[in-house]
Structure formats: C-alpha cells, structure tokens
Amino acid sequence: MIDLYAAGTSNGMRARLALEECGLQYTFHPIDLMKGEHKTPQFLAMNPFGQIPVMQDSEGPGGKPVTLHQSSAILMYAAEKSGRFLPKDPAARPAFLEAYMSASTDITPQFGAVFTALRAKEVHAPTAELLKQRLKLHFKVWDDLLGKRKYAAGSEFTIADLSLYAGYWRTKGALAECVAGLPNLERWGNEIGARPGVQRALKI
Ligand SMILES: N[C@@H](CCC(=O)N[C@@H](CS)C(=O)NCC(=O)O)C(=O)O
Numbered sequence: 001m002i003d004l005y006a007a008g009t010s011n012g013m014r015a016r017l018a019l020e021e022c023g024l025q026y027t028f029h030p031i032d033l034m035k036g037e038h039k040t041p042q043f044l045a046m047n048p049f050g051q052i053p054v055m056q057d058s059e060g061p062g063g064k065p066v067t068l069h070q071s072s073a074i075l076m077y078a079a080e081k082s083g084r085f086l087p088k089d090p091a092a093r094p095a096f097l098e099a100y101m102s103a104s105t106d107i108t109p110q111f112g113a114v115f116t117a118l119r120a121k122e123v124h125a126p127t128a129e130l131l132k133q134r135l136k137l138h139f140k141v142w143d144d145l146l147g148k149r150k151y152a153a154g155s156e157f158t159i160a161d162l163s164l165y166a167g168y169w170r171t172k173g174a175l176a177e178c179v180a181g182l183p184n185l186e187r188w189g190n191e192i193g194a195r196p197g198v199q200r201a202l203k204i
Helices: 010-021 041-046 071-082 090-119 125-148 159-174 183-193 196-202
Strands: 002-006 027-030 054-057 066-069
Touching (some): 002 010, 010 071, 010 090, 010 159, 010 196, 071 090, 090 159, 125 183
Antiparallel strands (some): 054 066
C-alpha cells in the first residue's frame, strides 16, 4: 500500500504524476500548507525538512516499508518499482540523466525562487525580475531542445518528461509569461498534458 502526502505545488505534482503514470495504486492525503500541516511532529517524523511531498510504501524493496521525501526521488522510485519510463539502453542514460536533473534542479527551484521573491512582504522588484528572467531563460533552452527532440530526453517518453511537466504546469498556472511564446515547449506540454495519467494527477 502506498500513501502520498502532497499539495498542488510543482513538487507535489511531480509525485502525483509519478504514481499515476507508473500505474501504482495509492492513497492521496492532501496537506494544507497554509494550515502548517507539514510542520506537525507526525509529519516531521516522515520528513525532517517539513516539506511535501512524502511517500510511504508498506511494501518497499525486500518487502520492507519505505518512507521517502524529495519529489524526484519519489519519481525515480516509482519508475524503478513499476519498471516504466526509464531508458533501457545504457547509451540513452547520460542524456536521460541530464534532462532529468535539469527538469528537477533547474526549473522547479528557480520557479520557487521567483515565487518566494514575489511573496516577500516587501518585494524587491529588480531581484524578482532577475529571478524571473533566469526562469524564462531555462524554459527558452528547453524550447530549443524540444525543437530538436520529441521528448525531454530524446525520442522516448521518460520520467524526465514528468519531472519537467511538473515545473511547466505550475509555471504556466502562476507565471504564464515565463512560458509564453515558446512553441516547441507548448507542443510538448500539450502532448504530455493530454496523457490520461497526467490528467488524473492534475485532478487534485
Ligand atoms: N527538494 C524537495 C522540495 C520540496 C518543497 O520545496 N516542497 C514545498 C512545496 S513545493 C513545501 O513543502 N514548502 C513548504 C515549506 O517549505 O515550508 C522536493 O523536491 O520534494
């Protein structure tokens, strides 16, 4: 049995996309960040960082229970458990790792930086703008890449697409100007967004 504790943020969505697309049954426990449900002693026992998402699998490797935080770790865990969306060809792995890491460590944290700057009590406009431009630049590079390849890591759909989609979806919803005018990214986003597993994940 898998339990997922998450909210409708990019990191939370990455974990939902993982479980839905990998076809793993799970119980979803929505966490209200505004109410601080991620800072309770019970939650901190699962993730000492006090952040969503957290996944618990009562049947982890060797039949032992696993508690896992870090959205990209959950995504990788789901792919390995289900045997899906990881390139089988070792020659395809470096490009996959590169795409996966960019999606996970460039896009979402940069989105988080912009969002944090904009939510400050006293917004420092030049800093917020600088951070936003960096996010736009990341997406511009992805737009160029997706002009030359069908999926994030090449010709095969992988969890790099799911990781990137989480950040794309969140940015499109909250900072649409950062993904505007990027036709290859949009073509890719429409395709990924139409997948039934992605559609289920988005119904949060
Ligand atoms: N590296 C972590 C980041 C998790 C994270 O930043 N979660 C945010 C929501 S997207 C959160 O829980 N924020 C509330 C807080 O930090 O208090 C991951 O990928 O899961």
